Amino acid sequence: MKDLTEAEKAQITLLLQKAQANAEHPLTNGERNKIREEGRLQVVADRAEAAKVASKAAREKAKERAKNQVLPETFSWTESVSNKFRGRR
DSSP: OOOSSHHHHHHHHHHHHHHHHHHOSSSHHHHHHHHHHHHHHHHHHHHHHHHHHHHHHHHHHHHHHHHHHHOOOOOHHHHHHOOOOOOOO
């Protein structure tokens, strides 16, 4: 519970309240713990999905930047090598 944000804690509390409202008896500790664990697993799944979407968006953005990068068509050795200081060998 320590690593959860306030919104995620509120979501788990809401799940507990809904389960209590639907139950015909007071929830036992085992039932509460089961609901809390299911809520934590759902939060972890949501985080993983959000990370997956963010990663995909970052990859697409990187591909777009690489595609828009201006590179010379060919490499010219004659333009890149300076021969003025080199004598005949």
